[in-house]
Amino acid sequence: MPAGTDLPGCHPALKAELTFPLAWGTSPVRDFGAWRRTARAKVEEHLLVDRQDDTPYAPEYTARSDGDGYTRELVTVSLTRYARVRGALLTPHGAGPFPAVLLLHDHGSRFDIGKEKLVRPWYDDSRLAAAREWADRHFDGRFLGDELARRGHVVFCADALGWGDREPLTYTRQQALAGTLFQLGSSLAGLLAREDARAAGFLAGLARVDTRRVTAAGFSMGGYRAWQTAALSDDLAAAVSVCWMTGLKDMLVPGNNTLRGQSAFHMLHPGLARHLDHPDVASIAAPRPMLFLGGARDPLATAEGVRAAHARLRAVWRSRGAGDRLRTEVWPDVGHAFPRRMQDEAFAWLESATAAPA
16 A cells, blocks of 8 residues: 555554444344344444434424425424424325335435435525535435325435534535534434434334335435444334445445544444444344445445445345345435436336235
8 A cells, every 4th residue: 555545553453353243143042033133232222322312303394285296384393302303294285194215315425405405495595506516416406305295105214413594614614513422422323323223213104104115215424324223223114225335344445535634523432343344233123125236436435345234134134034125225326416217116026025915
């Protein structure tokens, strides 16, 4: 490796020590149910944010308006005791109860829009141009939330801390926010994880929703959030993760976003890597249906790293006799994007995986 491209100090030795001893198949816990409980408890321990189960959601809704085959409203809820969070809630026309999707937005180093990256902002024309530009760049001009609602799903998408209505960050302020939370004995990634799990519970608890058919989906950091929420919440029946799955060691290379000290903090649980790798955490969701899609031209993760992580996931699902419930694909001509042809495949898979019981 050329001089100056690697980090100084002892990190190669520390990296070599990462053996992920709590991973399924390596862990001394051989009963899968017991392993899931043990692994989830270890993840929760490293979130550094307490569970928020006793915090009332106390939802406040705005007036509804009509979209194309669905109604739209904003709802403000307490996902934790620390803040009220506003989200977009779309409901198909009809009697219900409906299947539902917790839609989780990406990072993208763009903070003025959050939920608006995925749901067309009918409530704020000033954000519409930015939202359209984002949809054009990553999703072939489609707002994923609106499309899912047209297809018959209730959709809930809220702003993560630092996006949209929640005091939008700048790129450099992320480190200050993360550092402040670390100083307070907490964690930015842990807060995000707790909020997402609580959002799943809020969505599953709505009378308009079929509690057996609640899912999560996201692109980029939203993809990370989707499989992480599936690992932490039993409210989800399935999840779709696009352009975020690889092994930690494959990310610890010069130039990777994980080492930049900005966006990395949204996905960094201090100390967890001494126990579990990313695919190990995602495997806590087994044997529920999961779809992982990646692009071979994605600059944020090597195709080799993605395929290796997918192989580890498949081994876990096969060990549960549920290999058919896991689907992993790397699209050879796709970069860090979620084009319409990939969306259509993902949505069809989601509808099949959560089909109403006979």
